[in-house]
Amino acid sequence: MTLSRRAILMGLTAFSIASILGAWAFQYIGGLAPCAMCYWQRWPHWAASLIGIAAVFFGTRILPYLAGLAALTTSFIGFYHSGVERKWWPGPASCTGRGLSSDMDNLLSFEGAAPVLCDEIPWQMLGLTMANLNGIGSLVVAVLWFWAARLPEGKHRIF
Template structure:
């Protein structure tokens, strides 16, 4: 069980690490939906870290909390992918227009963000020649981690039943 908890922590760190590297090392600004896609991974990281220190029975139960977080991450990826492919508009208002306020030109200029936000319908491709956006890769990765989590938890449950019967 502790190995699975550590796996979840490492999987979340990998997802967040790629996002950090893309933003800070490659200089690619995330859009608002990209920022939302990071939250489930933060939850998986927290749950995995806590589960690693809980007794086995409670740790296994805690790890089940990662499943809805990963499903939420997959859902956000599907939503963002649909926005990138033009299937529907972004549900977030920050993806549509900059928030500029003020009566005078000086007030409006002062309210503008220092860096322009990236539109949510502009995909980020990390691998040249591969037309799979970072959003889609993140969704596929979340699906992979979810499958690994569920298979591991069911396998542990099956072994537990075999031992006690």
């Protein structure tokens, strides 16, 4: 299978858009209220989506690298959230039920997520939580963004 660089960039952009839509589906259709760290994971997806759209239209080399950094950021937040959910390390006091301990925690809190604690697992499939899936999927996509940034224009053999 061969794809153009532009098609590859469109597919990578679609991942972040699908991640946001999936989060909204869990929230508004599935009734799973997000915690503060769930919201934190959405912002880099928004950034990767917008940067990816710009990369598709303008085709510059720097934009896929920036989208890759955004995907890497949400991946790191997802892995951090995964550890908090599994109680491997403490999370911010503002969303783990430990009480507010500093002004930094207050800055990191999200009012709309107040009733939901970040150290609880509201959903999982085959032992993987949404934070796990975001961490893993976004890491793979970040690597693909960096790979795509190095591709010359034209068709590229994928499989």
